Amino acid sequence: MKTLKIVVEKHPDGYVAYPLGLKGVVVGEGDTYEDALADCKSAVRFHRKTFGPESVEEDSTVLEAFIAEMHA
DSSP states (O other): OOOOOEEEEEETTEEEEEESSOSSOOOEEESSHHHHHHHHHHHHHHHHHHHOGGGGOOSSOOOOOOOOOOOO
């Protein structure tokens, strides 16, 4: 199984987590960082079970993720 990088965002009303480099949309949420991460991992497992192993195989593997800011 491939290793995925998961982004966890903190919002005023909780946390949101989503994997990078996955075919389709998978999102987890929770009141804490750990809850959102666990929910996302569970959602990825469900996604893989439902759509098959190829749904988590991506041609371009995300090696690193960066966050940048800009003024809009």
